[in-house]
Amino acid sequence: MRCGKCWASSEQRRSQASSSWRSLENERAWFSLRFSQQKKSRGVSNGGSVGATPHVVFVLGGPGSGKGTQCALIAEEEALGYAHLSAGDLLRAERNSGSELAGMINEFIREGKIVPAEVTVGLLRKAMEKSGKSRFLIDGFPRNPDNLAAWEASTAGGAVVVDFALFLDCPEEIMTERIMERGRSSGRIDDNEEAIRKRLVTYRESTMPIIKEFEARGKLREVNSDQTIEEVAVEVRRHISAIA
Numbered sequence: 001m002r003c004g005k006c007w008a009s010s011e012q013r014r015s016q017a018s019s020s021w022r023s024l025e026n027e028r029a030w031f032s033l034r035f036s037q038q039k040k041s042r043g044v045s046n047g048g049s050v051g052a053t054p055h056v057v058f059v060l061g062g063p064g065s066g067k068g069t070q071c072a073l074i075a076e077e078e079a080l081g082y083a084h085l086s087a088g089d090l091l092r093a094e095r096n097s098g099s100e101l102a103g104m105i106n107e108f109i110r111e112g113k114i115v116p117a118e119v120t121v122g123l124l125r126k127a128m129e130k131s132g133k134s135r136f137l138i139d140g141f142p143r144n145p146d147n148l149a150a151w152e153a154s155t156a157g158g159a160v161v162v163d164f165a166l167f168l169d170c171p172e173e174i175m176t177e178r179i180m181e182r183g184r185s186s187g188r189i190d191d192n193e194e195a196i197r198k199r200l201v202t203y204r205e206s207t208m209p210i211i212k213e214f215e216a217r218g219k220l221r222e223v224n225s226d227q228t229i230e231e232v233a234v235e236v237r238r239h240i241s242a243i244a
């Protein structure tokens, strides 16, 4: 099933991808280079082991659905070998660094909007490289068609395997309660009622079509996250453990 709203035409998808194309050429070169270097150093052939090719699980869900909490639990289990990369954390760190992108990132976050994909893909690329790991939980990405198109352009040629997208499904009232509670101590400019309303609109209009896209590709795993943290963790772990 394809969502007509966000995947209306291949023309639109092409233009979304091409708007980020220039900077993505570098991203693509990086993924391909890293993959071929790994193959050389490990002496594996094409289609080699999980260790040779970066493997990714995208973790999606609304604000407050528990993405960060669950990713942290998986990453704590060292034997599983996952690095947890939160797109939101990477964007907040870039904003706090005072780089030339800081003001722009801050405005998007304040308005509950999605930062242009080339910025986020660039931050993810650097974080993947720095981690030294080959398994990644990418939390809060891809969050809209621009994110997904940019990711796919940058990893063209199978340099990175996306195992599946894990969807933490939670009612909006519960997510709102959790974020209001988190806002008492998080210090985040978007953990307040007005920003939550905007983030939920973005979630419904921009992220849900991506979740449906992964479902259409047979690459969605779904967990009801309106349960205790421990109950959710059991189901999340079962999906992660099922990866070959």
Ligand SMILES: Nc1ncnc2c1ncn2[C@@H]1O[C@H](COP(=O)(O)OP(=O)(O)O)[C@@H](O)[C@H]1O
Pocket: 061, 062, 063, 064, 065, 066, 067, 068, 069, 070, 178, 179, 181, 182, 225, 226, 227, 228, 229, 230, 232
């Ligand atoms: N299953 C759960 N039940 C109750 N509270 C939860 C649960 N999962 C997460 N939380 C709490 O809800 C808030 C949002 O969780 P978080 O993992 O930061 O969500 P997200 O990364 O999806 O925004 C945090 O304060 C967290 O401690």
Ligand SMILES: Nc1ccn([C@H]2C[C@H](O)[C@@H](COP(=O)(O)OP(=O)(O)O)O2)c(=O)n1
Pocket: 061, 062, 063, 064, 067, 068, 086, 087, 088, 089, 091, 108, 109, 112, 113, 114, 115, 116, 120, 139, 140, 141, 142, 143, 147, 190, 199
């Ligand atoms: N892929 C992404 C992820 C987050 N962002 C921005 C916009 C989001 O509202 C904020 C916060 O994202 P984050 O994943 O940390 O927030 P939640 O965990 O969903 O509460 O960051 C983005 O622009 N692009």
